[in-house]
Amino acid sequence: MTDINKIILSKMLDGKSVGEIARDLNKNPIHIHRRIKQIINSGYAFTREIKDSGEICYNPEYALKIPEANTAHIKLADNHFKAMLISDLHLGNEYQNIRYLNMIYDYCAKEGIHIIINAGDVIDGTFSKSKQKIDNPEKQITYTIKNYPFDENILNLICFGNHDYSAFENFSIDINTMLNSARPDLIGLGFGISIINIENDQLFIKHPINNLNLKTINRKLIICGHKHKAAIYDKQGTLLIHVPSLSDLCFDSKQKKPGAIIMELSFNKGLMRTGYFEQLLVSGGISTICESEFDLDLNHDLLTEDDVIEKAKVKTLQSRQMSQIDKFNERYHR
Numbered sequence: 559m560t561d562i563n564k565i566i567l568s569k570m571l572d573g574k575s576v577g578e579i580a581r582d583l584n585k586n587p588i589h590i591h592r593r594i595k596q597i598i599n600s601g602y603a604f605t606r607e608i609k610d611s612g613e614i615c616y617n618p619e620y621a622l623k624i625p626e627a628n629t630a631h632i633k634l635a636d637n638h639f640k641a642m643l644i645s646d647l648h649l650g651n652e653y654q655n656i657r658y659l660n661m662i663y664d665y666c667a668k669e670g671i672h673i674i675i676n677a678g679d680v681i682d683g684t685f686s687k688s689k690q691k692i693d694n695p696e697k698q699i700t701y702t703i704k705n706y707p708f709d710e711n712i713l714n715l716i717c718f719g720n721h722d723y724s725a726f727e728n729f730s731i732d733i734n735t736m737l738n739s740a741r742p743d744l745i746g747l748g749f750g751i752s753i754i755n756i757e758n759d760q761l762f763i764k765h766p767i768n769n770l771n772l773k774t775i776n777r778k779l780i781i782c783g784h785k786h787k788a789a790i791y792d793k794q795g796t797l798l799i800h801v802p803s804l805s806d807l808c809f810d811s812k813q814k815k816p817g818a819i820i821m822e823l824s825f826n827k828g829l830m831r832t833g834y835f836e837q838l839l840v841s842g843g844i845s846t847i848c849e850s851e852f853d854l855d856l857n858h859d860l861l862t863e864d865d866v867i868e869k870a871k872v873k874t875l876q877s878r879q880m881s882q883i884d885k886f887n888e889r890y891h892r
Contacts, residue, residue: 559600566593570604575613576742577710587710591742608632610639612672612711614742628748628863630715632673632756637826639756642666643819645677645765645783646803648721649705650698652689653806654682656705658816658840662804663707665844671820672711675754677783677801678719678765680737684728685721688807695725699733703740714744717752719765719783727768751866758828759858762866771868777857779830781821787813788837790850797833797852804840816840817847823854830854 559567562583569579576594580587594616598604604616608630632639642662648654666674681698682690692698706714718734725731726749734746747753750767753760762775765783777795786803787810802808802817820836833852839845 559597563593563597566590567597567602570594570597570616571618573615573617575609575615577613580710587742588708588740595739606630608673608713608715608745610634610673612709612713614713626753626863628717628751628867629753629755630745630747632754634757634825637824639673639823639825640671641673641675641821642671643675643677643781643799643801643821644804645801646679646719646786646805646807647676648679648682648686648803648805648807649702650682650690650692650695651686651805651807652691654691655804655806655816658804660707661840661844662818663709663712666712667709672713674712674714675763675781675821676714676716677763677781678717679721679783680716680718681722681725681733683721683724685724695729695731695733699725699731699736702733703737703744706741706744708741708743710743712743715752715754715763716744716746717763717765717783718746718749718767720767723749723767751863753861753863753866755860756823756830757825758860759825759830759856760860761830773866773868775861775866777855778861779823779833779854779856786810788817788819790819790835790837792852795855795857797854797856799835802837829858830856 566579576587576590580590603619605619607615607617610632680702683695692701722733737744738746750770751772752763761779763781779797782800785800788802789800791798801819802813804816804818808814808816817840818838822834823830824832831854833854835850836846837848839847
């Protein structure tokens, strides 16, 4: 192990966050993140802890656990949790607009919001309802890594959607792994369904993808991407939050402009009790168009990925079908 990695490991064992280590060593947090990946890959076991302040800590793991690829755990400083909800950026599409994302970041920095929950379709993938300015999914991901805003005090928790999944399904290009490796602030929580455990409670993020069957999730708070329009309603005790698109792919008469949602949750004894939601329009500026508040009578049992994900369908390659590599080479002329 290199001397710098030994120093970083010592600070991790002292309980310091990635940001604190970066400041101590006068390094970029992304550089520290890559060093921590090296340390973990060398055989050290750590559990990632996300704080609502936008910090990440890696705590030593002393008991063997099965990894939870689609689950994040958030520790609160007090009894409130505030996050910005965004979805359906479709980077690579002609109707993408990275300016909206920069506006959201400026707003979060100003208002002290450290967590952004992204409900999927970060990239446009391999299919689209309109023209693509970047048609290669690998280049779409590279564009995302380079152009997605960065603030050392803001973390994104991302549930990838059907357009993100198309790159994996067609060409085995895994945006979840690529973003997790390149950007510590872009935390991928798998495809189609993600779980965020907050104190003694939890919420879910959903975005439909092919080949994923989900069991019914009752009396939970569920953040949904995919529909490109905002809606918040209680359905038999389940609170559904449909997040609008943060792009110019707004063709529905009820959602003609891009938007986002501010979510504030109040906790008592570690359990969600009330939820406040502020729907934003994002265009020339950011404006509030409606507010709503709900008393949350939820099921507080902590579900796992096995509780909500049914057995995925597996496609078999037929002899007359092209391989994934041949399909990729044919499309991108390699």
